[in-house]
Amino acid sequence: MRVSRELSKKLIIGVMLTPAVVVAVLFLAVPAALTILISLTELDYRFKWIWCGLNNYARLLTDPTTRLVVQATAIYVAGTLAFNTLWGLCLALLSTHVHDALGTFMRAAWLLPRVLPSVVWAMLMMWIFSPLDAGFLNSLIINMGGQPVPWTFRYYWPFLFVVNGFIGSSLSAIIFSSAIKSIPPDYIIAAKVDGASSFTIITRIILPMIKWHIAFFVAYNTLSLLASFEYILLTLNGGPGYYTTEVMILRAYHLAFGQYMVAMDFGYAATHVTILLVVGLVLSIAYWRVFRLRRLMIEPKLE
């Protein structure tokens, strides 16, 4: 009897867990290993494995575009992260300080850009901020007798922060506002009784109490931004000009699948990706440690 129960347990685990493990190995672990292998080759459109050792990495170090790409990545990640965090915080504070129905509606409305297909969102933003006279904002300005503004041509970084930030800040707003809602109301009432202003309550009570949630969001969002390029690809595509908004992962995409079939430089593209994978792995292990440590510290209190 005992043996059969042990057996049935193994059977259940086997049957129900295998598909997930197989998918994770086949489509996520194998490609990760394959990426590293490809980065050591000169794999191109002929799909021949020509091993070249660390040549691609040496090329990356001497490539004059590398500096531009790294610079663009830093600006993109830092700017979008700042927009997501700060604006998400504003949304969370605002939506928890008004009537709950309005607050819920507000967060739902801000979730909309995230739910819209990326293509439609990118197209809408390109039309609204188009540098041409036919762009929506410019047509408004011209109608009112003003001079058209070359929006995406001149203000390309703020444009990308807005395009991505409208999507990212919905996530931070939801995380932060649920954290704010879980603060015991006694603290805030007590502060009010003592005569604290709303500003003091926010800076002295609310922000310190949700600082771990903010830290978690910053950590998590840095990782996803390092590897995100869909909205840049759909809007400015690395331009305007010479590699101005070409972030590292977009550079890898262009090297592999760029407009011309002469691209298909899979080996060099994989080198870029490998660097990102290593950075991502190091960061996520560090975060894993930090946030698990915190959970260990907090658990006894809950007992």
Next chain:
Amino acid sequence: MVKVRTILLYLVAVVVAAVPLVPLGLLFALALSEHPVYVRGLTLANFEFLKTGVLFPGDPHRSKIYPNVYTAAANTLLLALGNMALVTLISSMAGYVISRYSFRGRSALLGTFLVIHGVPASVMLVALYYLLKATGLLNTLLGVVLVKMAVDLPLGVWVLKGFYDGIPWDTEIAALVDGTSRFGAFFRVMLPLVSPGIFSIALFSFLSGWGEFIFVYTFIQSSTNWTLSMLIQSLFASEMGGINLALIAALSVFYLVPVLVLFVVGEKYLVRVTIGGVKG
């Protein structure tokens, strides 16, 4: 004094809440516009393509470049439904085992799923392209469905594990004491109890598949396998000079109908996926 501040606060909140709705309103206005580039007048002429699915009936040359709208819509639906079915099925099983059984490698598995989810799989495009080419799945919808499903799966497992964790052990033990097998308890007791979680993941993965662009753009060449996202993007890329933006807007509205309906119906559930996915 306090009154004025409260009114001001509510005014700001209403304006802020309306901001993300403005682009959507503009899209509808453009789709109904008589002018092909500017928002002017009110007409349904841009939706003419719904009759036959042909975008440029007066221009056979251009019509040949682009697939029929309904073909693209069917492909999009196939991708969305395939993604939904696979992600929901696999993650509802794996989430249960990870939540209810202790076995060797459990925390390693959970950690792997978390790390994989943190590093978006779009970074693997080069390797995935190679794998699909090697297996002959390049330029097929099945290949895109499989890749997409693999990418959405870690989130599904995490969210559903959270839902299973929320159900007290007593419920399951009661069923077992009554003589049900573990499988029976899973199907007849646990699955109905986590149906909100399953609904959340199904909704999320449907919308995720419906809106997918990068994988289709990278892995699909022939236009008969295009999805609506691909069709809209290539129209927009070639018509950016502003030739017929209103038509693209009308097509986008057609593309958005299921998204908006599901968003209104299931917004509450989508929020749960959003939070569950990052709780870690």
